[in-house]
Amino acid sequence: MTALKGKIAIVTGAAGGFGAQIARRYVEQGAQVVIADLNLAAGEKVAAELGSNAIAVQCDVTKASDVTAAVRRCVEVFGAPDIVVNNAGTTHKNQPMLNVDEETFDRVYAVNIKSIYHMAHAIVPLMRERKSGVILNVGSVAGIRPRPGLTWYNGSKGAVNMLSKSMAMELAPDNIRVNAICPVMGATGLLENFMGIPDTPENRAKFIATIPLGRLCDPDDVAQVAVFLATDGAAYLTGLEVPVDGGRTI
Numbered sequence: 001m002t003a004l005k006g007k008i009a010i011v012t013g014a015a016g017g018f019g020a021q022i023a024r025r026y027v028e029q030g031a032q033v034v035i036a037d038l039n040l041a042a043g044e045k046v047a048a049e050l051g052s053n054a055i056a057v058q059c060d061v062t063k064a065s066d067v068t069a070a071v072r073r074c075v076e077v078f079g080a081p082d083i084v085v086n087n088a089g090t091t092h093k094n095q096p097m098l099n100v101d102e103e104t105f106d107r108v109y110a111v112n113i114k115s116i117y118h119m120a121h122a123i124v125p126l127m128r129e130r131k132s133g134v135i136l137n138v139g140s141v142a143g144i145r146p147r148p149g150l151t152w153y154n155g156s157k158g159a160v161n162m163l164s165k166s167m168a169m170e171l172a173p174d175n176i177r178v179n180a181i182c183p184v185m186g187a188t189g190l191l192e193n194f195m196g197i198p199d200t201p202e203n204r205a206k207f208i209a210t211i212p213l214g215r216l217c218d219p220d221d222v223a224q225v226a227v228f229l230a231t232d233g234a235a236y237l238t239g240l241e242v243p244v245d246g247g248r249t250i
Contacts, residue, residue: 094196
């Protein structure tokens with residue numbers, strides 16, 4: 001499988017969940033991948049599993065210096081990135097909007113939005129030099145069809161979705177494509193926070209009932225879309241808001 005042969009990618013938040021599976025699929029398809037994650041040990045474990053075409057770097061995506069260092073490391077080891085997946089994200093616990101404290105609010109917006117700002121400053125100049133690049137921002141169906149109790153998170157993902165479209169418009173003359181992948185909730189480490197109640201089979205069933213295809217989002221559902229959107233087969237696709245949601249936004 002060589003749909004991404006010769007491509008170099010950076011995936012943030014790739015030590016687990018959606019990001020780790022995106023990294024796996026990218027390597028399977030011939031890409032070299034930098035796994036950028038706050039949890040270096042977990043990132044190194046994924047990199048070791050993937051072999052010589054993957055490395056891990058510790059990266060707090062809320063810090064410009066960390067993001068710049070991760071991109072520099074990518075250039076040193078593999079070369080300038082062709083693909084960047086801004087996957088790192090966080091949420092607040094599902095609760096009334098006024099119960100979310102300011103520190104948590106700031107963290108959600110720093111991880112979900114400011115990280116894209118930092119990454120753009122680090123990678124857009126490199127992509128402009130070559131008049132080529134793919135940026136994939138992991139938004140959410142929460143930014144399209146919000147659930148109650150996640151107001152501030154919903155707003156952050158609405159911003160990611162809109163930022164992706166605006167970036168696509170501005171960067172199109174440089175042949176840099178930007179798309180948003182918008183998953184519904186999956187069985188990741190954030191699930192219980194999204195639900196706001198214990199993660200039991202009974203409670204899961206209540207949320208699954210709102211998804212027409214009748215299951216949560218699997219990491220591979222997101223990874224397969226991330227592969228396609230990064231390939232030359234998607235060369236005419238930019239500014240899309242792609243729900244990976246089993247019909248949740250219908």
